[in-house]
Amino acid sequence: MTDPQTVLTERVQQALARAFGPEHADADPLIRPSQFADFQANVALSLGKRLRRAPREVAEAIKAELSDFPGTVEVSGPGFLNITLEDSWIESEARRMLADPRLGVGTITPSQTVVIDYSAPNAAKEMHVGHLRTTIVGDSLARLHEHLGNTVIRQNHLGDWGTPFGMLIEHLLDIGEEAAVAQLEAGQGTEFYQAARAKFDADEEFRQRARSRVTTLQGGDPATMRLWHVFMSATIHYFNKVYDLLGVTLTDADIAGESMYNPMLEQTCDDLEASGAAVVSEGALCVFPPGFTGSDDKPLPLIIRKSDGGYGYATTDMAAIRYRVHDLKADRILYVVGSEQTLHFRMVFAAARLAGWLPDAVSAEHVQIGMMLGKDGRRFRTRSGETAKLTDLLHEAVERAAAVIADRGYDEATRDEIAKAVGMGAVKYADLSVSHDNDYVLDFDRMLALTGNTGPYMQYATARIRSIFRKAGLEPSAATSPIVLGEPEERALALHALDFGALVEQVTVESEPHRLCAYLFELASLFSGFYERCHVLRPGVPPETRDSRLALCALTMSVLETGLGLLGVPVPERM
């Protein structure tokens, strides 16, 4: 790792150990970027208190120990060290980073097996805009973990089982398999569901058929299972079309829907009951994980088997967590699921710990996805009349991007390709660039914006860089000249690039892709300033300056491309 903060932290720790004794080598000097210098080290709290010395005295002592530091160190304020790095240090580190295929991103050792549960659309309903964030955030987390060398097991926990499938199968029979498949593959899942629902509500005969169909489905009747497969494969075909357009890495191999756990549910309940983790209460089999109480301070149950003998989603989640730990060998399980399920997952995790199915060494984390709200600030309902079809949003995104480049003389295929990349980049970045756990108001214009802090802004920076290399007749990989920092824009750009590796690692550990977005936006902004004021190929630019700037462009592009790749935002060659 060559990022300045890590290097500076180590240097200050060493200085501290020399000045005050080796027992202080593990202190955290809190190195942060500063408006007054490149970085500020705070020695007031972590060191001054611990040493029972005046912060200024500590700061002075550390400064004295850093006399050989490649840069300037100044004491300022009550316990602050302002640190400015020497250009030559940044230059050599930037060049080292440029030559490093991993751009300073380390690998996690030992590598972990990370199970990531995300997307999980309900097959009984159409994918709407609300499914986007879990899909995009989960996919980015999967890419990040893979980049750090972890083994990622994607789990698309499809809603593909349960009572609605009785009426869906009967409706499929009513309208004919062929017509049903055509409708479902075309993305008309909502209409299909609504038609079935309407008959279910209005027609007693249909209702009876639907109920008995649920029974035969759960009994594993071959003819019914075949119909279920027909329905599911058509629905999955549609999901895959959406995933393809979005560039999401989920495949059929990642599907692990509720139906998959169905055969395990009985054993799940039996084992929980036999171990004493679950007890029968009011006719239902329940786990009462400690620390959860509802109204009247009564212990809150996680209902594993309903009083009618049926299974609910808690049963499935208990079976799933055991499967993920025991069979998939997970070290870390990420549930990228809506925040309204927080209590549910806390209880599932606690129950799994209680049952001994989730060892302390394995972490189970709920990566909360905030709720999508309507314009009224309340939970979004498709009934409210607002447009919410995911495919509508995605097609609108491509159309708006196409409109911008309509008159740029690209051939049709190129134009379509760029429009798709830019449109998806805009939509995905919009969902990735804010904290995943905050509720958010659905706003097409925000998600489709093409200027400002958007995906296309970063894409545009890479397109400009590519354009420079095209004009220079070079491949970016050929730009390996020494980087010489003359202008402040060059220095700021190189310095920020050096942070990439440490940031990616932190973002992955903390499951916070929005911080990678913020980093990349800052980098692209710095590049734009550089681009305006530091010409590369213009006449009059000295050859060594030109070569240095080409190397800086190459470094910037590598970071942007890699970073956008980790977000799942496509990088078009030109725009």
Next chain:
RNA sequence: GCCCCCGUAGCUCAGUGGAUAGAGCGAGGCCGUCCUAAGGCCUGCGUCGGCGGUUCGAGUCCGUCCGGGGGCGCCA
């Protein structure tokens, strides 16, 4: 009733206990013989919901109140 989350600029949002709280959008002005103007530069924009506490230092931690949302035994 109990538990959890949220409240930061007109809007959408960042903000790891550190100095003068930042971006984007929107508004106004400027930059065009010049590597892609999806860009750059400038300007205005704040009781960080209120009060109290801890701290050398609080948007950040604690308490309390107000406002909004979510959840709380057989939906997922």
